[in-house]
Amino acid sequence: MTQMKTSSDEMKVAIIANGKPQSRRVASKLFNAFRDDPDFYLTKKNPDVVISIGGDGMLLSAFHMYEKELARVRFVGIHTGHLGFYTDYLDSEVDQLIETLRKDSGAKISYPLLNVKLTLADGRSFTSIALNEAAIKRNEKTMAADVCLNDVLFESFRGDGLSVSTPTGSTAYNKSLGGAVLHPTIEALQLTEIASLNNRVYRTLGSPLIVPKHEKITVYPTRMGSYTLSVDNKTYTNRNVKKVEFSLDQRKISFVASASHTSFWERVRDSFIGDMEE
Numbered sequence: 001m002t003q004m005k006t007s008s009d010e011m012k013v014a015i016i017a018n019g020k021p022q023s024r025r026v027a028s029k030l031f032n033a034f035r036d037d038p039d040f041y042l043t044k045k046n047p048d049v050v051i052s053i054g055g056d057g058m059l060l061s062a063f064h065m066y067e068k069e070l071a072r073v074r075f076v077g078i079h080t081g082h083l084g085f086y087t088d089y090l091d092s093e094v095d096q097l098i099e100t101l102r103k104d105s106g107a108k109i110s111y112p113l114l115n116v117k118l119t120l121a122d123g124r125s126f127t128s129i130a131l132n133e134a135a136i137k138r139n140e141k142t143m144a145a146d147v148c149l150n151d152v153l154f155e156s157f158r159g160d161g162l163s164v165s166t167p168t169g170s171t172a173y174n175k176s177l178g179g180a181v182l183h184p185t186i187e188a189l190q191l192t193e194i195a196s197l198n199n200r201v202y203r204t205l206g207s208p209l210i211v212p213k214h215e216k217i218t219v220y221p222t223r224m225g226s227y228t229l230s231v232d233n234k235t236y237t238n239r240n241v242k243k244v245e246f247s248l249d250q251r252k253i254s255f256v257a258s259a260s261h262t263s264f265w266e267r268v269r270d271s272f273i274g275d276m277e278e
Helices: 021-035 056-065 089-101 265-274
Strands: 010-017 038-042 049-054 074-079 108-120 125-130 133-138 143-149 153-165 188-196 209-212 215-222 225-230 234-239 241-256
Touching: 010 056, 021 038, 021 049, 021 089, 021 241, 038 125, 049 056, 049 089, 056 209, 074 089, 074 241, 108 133, 108 153, 108 225, 108 234, 125 225, 133 143, 133 215, 133 241, 153 215, 225 241, 234 265
Parallel strands: 010 038, 010 049, 049 074
Antiparallel strands: 108 125, 108 241, 133 153, 133 225, 143 153, 143 215, 153 188, 188 209, 215 241, 225 234
């Protein structure tokens, strides 16, 4: 929704919520609070701040909605879902968020993103970015692929697939694969195998690999067939895949910096360990 603009100094705010009743109630409360406030201008077009209401899945969707506007947009998440790694506010803290935005100085906290380039055998290529991770799998049969680091062959892989994650994404699918958790100030990629085959014929590293900034991971499938490339919560299926290249993107995602923006390790502890008895 939009409202009539009254000043050039307002903060332009977009509110994105999932369909759950509690998320809709929070969205309604925010809309009513911002609608008549001269400090804010509600709009989905060219916002300064995007408020995501739900869980991490909703924030991923909001991120991809505005992925072409990352140079100007900052995000803030309100947690009403099951997972809230990227969310700073509980649904009971809406008033606190409004006050934070009213006093906002433009400060931000930024995290690295993953650049994914898919090239087909006919020369066509497609580029995407991911906040969490991307994974390449062969449909139906075992995937066989050569893995290159900076265009130098590193290993010949056999297994279900390969996942490449960002530092913040290291806590998502990557973690379930046995990957390491990386702090986002370590600007690096993590390559993790998905059910690799290791025997006397096929050998892979068999452990997660941390690849530093400015280096590239390239996967060359060596068997014809149908492949699925997942990029965050989106999937693409193609035949005749020539290669998939992974690198850190030049852009970053930015979040509104506030007292409620807890440290990365606090988020990890709260998400996976919980309260600890003294």
